[in-house]
Amino acid sequence: MTRPFTGDTLEAELITPRVDSRRAKLAGRAAEQIVNDVVERGWPVGAVLASEADLLKRYGVSRAILREAIRLIEHQHVARMRRGTGGGLVICEPDVDAVIGPAVIYLLRVGATLDEIFDTRILLEELVAELASQRVTESDITTIRSTVERESEGTLSNFRLLHTQLAALSNNPVLELIVETFSRVSSFHFDDGARVPAGFDREVREAHRGIAEAVMANEPGVARERMRRYLRSEADFIRSQSATVQHLDPDVALGTLGDKRGEALARQIFAELINTGAVQGTFVGSEAALMTKYRASRAVVREAIRILEYHRIALTRRGPGGGLFVTEPDISGVVDTIAIYLRRHRVQAQHIAELRTGLELAVVTRAAETLKSGGSDAAAIEAALHAESQQGPTPAFGQGEEFHSILGRLTGNRALHLVHSVTLRLWWRFLSQVAADDPCAAGARPQRQSLPVIRAHQSIADALLAGDSEQAVTRMRAHMTATAPLRAH
Ligand SMILES: [Zn+2]
Structure with a gap:
């Protein structure tokens, strides 16, 4: 018997997180409506979507729910609230920073090592090298030549520039985003400033030249191989540095949670969960208990809870004995932020399919x-x-x-x-x-x-x-x- 793929089943079973909280659902839905409205407006960065009063009318939610939704939207870098005259919800550019936070928190929680991150980065950039070789255009060749030229003259300070340019050449915004995310995530494990000493500098230039030549000659197999060899030696070099750590410092991951009051409280609660080694199912507290414990207003506690839920650090359970509970690490936060980026950049099915094939x-x-x-x-x-x-x-x-x-x-x-x-x-x-x-x-x-x-x-x-x-x-x-x-x- 064949089984039809219905969107409804997928929505219910695969996408909507199992959040057992009416507030969380309402805030999540309002946040989603805001994203839809931003998409419908054509994502005009810097424009005011609407004032708070207009938004309340449009979405038919309470002021408290709207503010929780806005905190989520700000956290995803979709829009931010500007107070005062001419204020309102200002549309932002969702960038790689919005993805890094949930990715780092997930990797920290599952205990991923730097070696695992390097290994993943290498296979992603191998895919970049392959696709770039197949898609390079005349104007791309001019750009790549100029980068290699500037590197050999020593006038280029950003030694990742070639990698960024090649990722753009892959013509695949999802792959580009994930490559950038992993490049940044790996840099949390070592001292970024001290990474390229004089001796290694020449090796980098020569390796880059080799990769660039293979890409420009449309040789995907050679480009892949050179990319892999280069990134492996870079990984070996970074591993040999004294400041490099296999396991991420929790403080670094916590830094990605942001500085707004709700975010700061979420960070504090998460830090305590890490320090006490809280496992899945640990009771964090009821809303009232958290207000007392952290001397925070109900509004700030709720914002913090929405952020902890967003990162699947903890979820709210309703009913007697309910409250906030630690949940197992889950990828939903990463999926949601990437999905928003994809909507911004109008990503198509073949982009995801291409990345998927490479990964499979x-x-x-x-x-x-x-x-x-x-x-x-x-x-x-x-x-x-x-x-x-x-x-x-x-x-x-x-x-x-x-x-x-x-x-x-x-x-x-x-x-x-x-x-x-x-x-x-x-x-x-x-x-x-x-x-x-x-x-x-x-x-x-x-x-x-x-x-x-x-x-x-x-x-x-x-x-x-x-x-x-x-x-x-x-x-x-x-x-x-x-x-x-x-x-x-
Ligand atoms: Zn299959």
């Missing part, structure tokens, strides 16, 4: 390695296939038991798992949107039937379990091609 190939390669070394659990793959054949891939995905999700986890790399899960979630979210916007757009809904998908998963799994990683990668590539969106729009 890397994931299957790494999963094969850990399986071979006995470092991961073959039974988990069997369980995923079983769950899919019983329930269909959609509900299995909702429970994190679907084939691709399991492979991502089997890599054993928590940073890679983050990027992979985020991309998967964005992909499913995109599918649900297509289904909701246009029920006839069957061509853009690749997985119309679950049977061919389950069969493809089974064949990849067979190769993996037989220890044949080449066959597994080839089958994964074929599976990605078969499920790719049409390039029509």
